[in-house]
Amino acid sequence: MNIIDVKNLRKTFTTVKRGQGLKEAIKSFLRPETTTKEALNNVNFTIKEGEIVGLIGPNGAGKSTCLKILCGLLWPDSGEATILGMQPWKNRVKYVQHIGAVFGQKTTLFWDLPPLDSFHLSKDLYAIPAAEFEERKQILIKLLEAEDIAKQPTRELSLGERMRCEVIQALLHNPKLVFLDEPTIGLDLISKEKLHEFILDLNKKQKTTFIITTHDMQDIEKLCKRIIIINHGTIIYDGPLEAIKKKYFTDKHIDITFSEQVKTFSHKGCKVLTKTPYKIQLELDTRTTPIQTLISHLLKQYDVADITVSDPPIEEIIKKIYRE
């Protein structure tokens, strides 16, 4: 069953363009120059219950706009969306009762009060039975290790601490559908892993559907079986993560630090991206040379201090997809 059904969604924004400097400021005040920007251009997709879908794309691609429309906060210029059998923006108050949302850039907690107070407000707003609320609150707080931070005023929390509380807040009312907009910004590795585990567990046990936007490839790889790549407001890929990995993640970035000076370096399947006497960054095509081969070659031939293997940033993959 489709939990989300989006058809021909379009959204343009008009913003005031303004240059730098005092002269420009005065000019903009007297006669503002506006530009229109197409945030979403004919977006179509469906999502089934129990899926975890990653929505990725470079900055300004339209991810957040899309998410805000799906949350019922923003009205599209045209197009339709049926989510949980409702049109999100038509009846916001009724609709948002059934969803949870975390906006990494914004806070949904009361700034001057401890998150715990905001949690208790949720109990009243979503009419959660007292016993059920207490139980869920305890479970969530324990899982995200927020016993102490939930008692401090939100304004005193670090970004990562706040994010953990935001996630608790979004899940207290046990929503069927959860939107996470960059939920892992500011989280340390351990908290990030905990959050991953928690999302997977919730998805497995309660069939909660998640839609996640992120710039962190770890989030995507851990959580999402399916990804939607969006760029300039259009979907350029919608399908399994595995397929795209096989096709585009064949390249790896390898950073090598040597203990000796290395003048030149070349190897089959390698492209040197940057080079200093002690450091080299390579792009390796794993189809021609497996990582193991390169690393054993490196260790045999050179005095290597450090090797880091990483995926190329998402922007590069998008560039590649876009070029085709």
Added chain:
Amino acid sequence: MNINAHKGMAIMGIKVATRYRWEVVAAVAATPLALVIYYYLWKSIYAHTGQALIRGFTFEELVSYYVLSMIVGFFTWSEMDKWIEHDIIKGDLVKNLIKPFGYISSCFSFELGLNAYNILTQMIPVFIIGFLFFKLPIAPLMVFLGFALSLFFAFLLYFGLAFLLGLAAFWMKKITGLRRARRIIVAFFGGSFIPLAFFPPWLQEISAYLPFQYIRSVPILLYQQRIAIGHSLLAQAAWVVVLYTLIYIVSRKAMRKAAVVGL
């Protein structure tokens, strides 16, 4: 209508009000100071003119007018426009809209919570100070009940006014100038600076057609039994209907604007 949701928001209002406790101490301490200044100002005016009655007020009555003005001011007070302006500039409106509660309802209950706290920490202490030091008369029970109801209407009006101004921020973004005007106009045409009876006739005529006197002057005069209870409450209720109809129309446009433009 979800009573629990209203209760929850009101409790949040009380909690937010308690966050800075020194602010409360300062507010309670500053009030008698203002009263003392008014006391000596009018004392010298009455001494100078040598009259026992100015515009229908004896000196004692005028002093209790100012005590009541403070009391009314504590409850009929709203900075909703400031909260809305802040949320719009910071892009924090999402925090309200993602929750299953109408925007004005949540703002209203929140403000009611804030002001309920003011009743305890400021209004009641000033009532007591008034009785003890400024010869504030104790009104009969019926008048007192009428005063309480009138106070609630006055709160509805002030909140409505502040909310309506706040909605202007959906178009203008920054509304600091409007907020300043709101404070001065309500204080002046509401009768907080001086009783409206001290205005020249033409100014009294103008203020009769404005809603501001129903926010401050009417509850005060009602307590002093200078005006009829039933008539005053009816007039207040009529203005509440007018104001909230206007809010209904404008808020639909504003929410639509936010949803279309994206704040």
